[in-house]
Amino acid sequence: MVETLQNLALGFSVALTPGVIFYAFVGCVVGTLVGVLPGIGPLAGISLLLPATFGLDATRAIVMLAGIYYGAMYGGSTTSILMRIPGEAASVMTCIDGYAMARKGRAGAALAIAAVGSYVAGTVSVVALMFLAPPLAAFALRFGPPEYFALLVLGLLVLAYMSGGSMLKALAMAALGLLLGMIGIDQMTGYFRFAYGVVELGDGIGVVPVAVGLFGLAEILATAGLATPPAVIKPKLRELLPSRQEWRQSAWPIGRGTVLGFLIGIVPGSAHIISSFVSYAIERRLSKHPEEFGRGAVAGVAGPESANNSATSGAFVPMLALGVPSGPIPAVMLAAMMVHGVSPGPLLIKQQPELFWGFIASMYVGNVVLLILNLPLVGVFVNLLRVPYPVLYPSILVFCVLGVYAVNGSVVDVWIMLAMGALGYVLRKLDFETAPIVLGVILAPMIEMAFRQSLAMSDGQYAILVTRPIAGTLLAVGGVLALLGLKPLVARGLDWRARLALAGKGEERL
């Protein structure tokens, strides 16, 4: 404990030198700028800007990357809230209620809540990272394919709670998403599935083009031609900040999202993406007013944003403690360290304490810089809503294309985005929710891989899925959840879902 604090002091002595703070600041600004682009989230932002940091020394480069990462994360939620365009898969849930809030004139409040939620989640999870990294990392490594499978199935069950409307429609959309996720090379055998000779489909269809298409493009297609385009909103300074009631409503969601996100985040792999979906579902379940979700519930912004942020910090646990690239973002960070001659691994903490603790401290600094930077920026960003929609949407489209193209340098991704935009437009007309499709696309390859890896490990014995303690526990929890989900069918009476339908009846369709 004392040692940790001493080390942290060492870290801050590195992170608080003017040169380092400067790069943290530059990183945050650039990250925010790039993250504001539709389609570019933290991962794409870091990958795209990694080369720009090669010229710096190791500490500065890492600090700048941490800044870019946090900036991109925050920038992503900005476009989600203001334009309904997710910067990455995890901010899909923010789009729903964040954009609804913006249309009600509460864009400033949503942005501020997202910023504060991210700040709290980021800071708390770095503290957890510092004190708990070694034991948690050992635990995280026990997540093999069977545990992963169980976790993802649990995530899938959460779907049933995600939708506000009919559960059947949500499940059908999820199944559609899972099927879309089957496109590409089968990673266990090397067969091409449903690619029809398009080599670019080998890696499957990316989540980002799907999310940007289904949300951003579909939104534009549906609203640009309306006889009365979305009104220009002129935000007043007083309305920029969340009201006392909004603060109260988001306090618990931020807390829950932080813990939940961190726990899901430490699991190696890409499971951290589901944290925001799970958080949204939990908040809706716990809310006294579930009918507000989808119509601008502040908890629907606070929970997922916090969960997302702390999940990605949680992903650094195995990387820092063990030197294992435990997910896409840590992998890029590891690469950045290698470029600067820092060999990542279990000995990193001992051999280069100033770098390790400097990195931890710079995560604190990055969070603070972002808060300082972004709260005033809320006032700037909301002014985007002053731009008349006929001028705004063509620009958004350009940035959608730019963002989606730049990630892989692939025009096929742009075409996927277009196809998904058309699909999203039609589904919107038919009154279907599209978020379950995104979750399906994310989960399908992971669930299938984990399932078949488990069977490869056990030589075809299904018992491996339930006999390992963590996997068995997770599946048992899932079973209980499923039973609870069935309860209303048996017990009849009005559950929250039915109340919701009643409440929704009077309102006009958006």
Added chain:
Amino acid sequence: MLTTDRVAGAALTLLALGVVWESRKLPLGSLSRPGPAYMPVVLAAVLLVFGVALAATGGRAMKLAAVSFAEWRHAVAIFAVCAFAAFALERLGYRATVAVTLAFMLGVVEKRGVVFTAAFALALAIGSFLLFDTVLRVPLPRGPFGL
């Protein structure tokens, strides 16, 4: 009565059947050793069930005729411009594509003034290229004449 749910349910059912048909080329594998077609077929079966259920129970949903497609011309125009952008991006280069796309959308679809359209399109095309390609070193496609 055609309702939104029925139409969607029928479409999903057809898609599921199509996936099962397309999966026939891939080995299904066995229960203990699932092959590449295993998951798609399982998922298609699930989708089939949901699709049929939707079509069967969707009688009370919104009637298809009640869905307003008033803005379809606009939507198709925007979609076509985007398709052109995707087609031209690597052929004409980023700047030319963006300028043309924006000019068309602002000038023709939204009927803004010529001066405003030209200025806005050029500024955005050149400005965003400068920021991303030149400053941030994110390579964007260049067209003929290095544009």
Added chain:
Amino acid sequence: MRSAGRLGLAALTALAVLSTGARAQEPYPARPITLVVPFPPGGVADLTARPVAAAMEKVLKSPVGVVNKTGAAGAVGMQFVATSKPDGYTLLLALSSISIIPEADKLFGRPPAFTVDQFAPIALISADPTILVVSADKPWRTAKDFIEDATRRPGQIAFSSSGVYGTLHMAMELFSHAAGIRLRHVPYAGAGPALTAILGGHVDALASGPAVVLPHIKSGKLRPLAGWGAARVAALPDVPTFKELGYPGAEFYIWAGLFAPRDTPPPALATLRASVSAAVGDPDFRAAMDKLETPVAFKQGEEFRKFFEADAKRLAEGVRQVGRVQTQ
């Protein structure tokens, strides 16, 4: 809508005129060169390509830009270069998998994304032999222990890999074929997850580049048994090679090399070779590669062609030996 069509038509016409207009003979290089990396930023290929590009820039006095064209385990970027204009302005930095992908395509009877002979080899930049590591809590102390146990329990010892027909998978298959043993394969999506799997004890063995596993060997979590190289790995002088142990068929390197489209004019190729040759001597480049702990292994011209062809032949045989993954 009519004007949209007209506009598109005009654009197309302009395009056609531009692309047919032949460029006059110009000194090479007169424009920026694009170096395509078919893997995402931060991977081995990307981290090798950037210092190479920077060093070549100095020699050629012309910008060399790195572009990541990712997808389908590298096939997308490789296909892109294979079919791009052979003018010396589009180059490829490929890893060993360039020889595996067309073979795997052949195996499944699908039209290959590209073939090896669509490329003109320019130079080999680095070659890293893989090494065999096992979890330290397993009983095998030597490669002999491992092989004996695997012979006793065929198909029971599991190894992770970066993906089916990926480099790490092929290394292991070449070895198990040479030793006449059968192992259980659990593919993962990339080398990182494959390493995580063995550290978590979910599999028993892994073939990997030395730099990645060295820290874990030092910390005592993994034990090296043997190497695939022609010579021992400098950092692990006590670990024998499979050649020494009597399995000459088990030879495998994760290498990185530069390629151009096949019909690139010979003068341009010569200029490029000379520039790479000068680039690998560049102190900045050496320093960058040292930091990655990747040994520079420069070969060019005939020498590289021979190395490449021998390697491609070995891997093609390997892919055929594995055959299609059995699903029945």
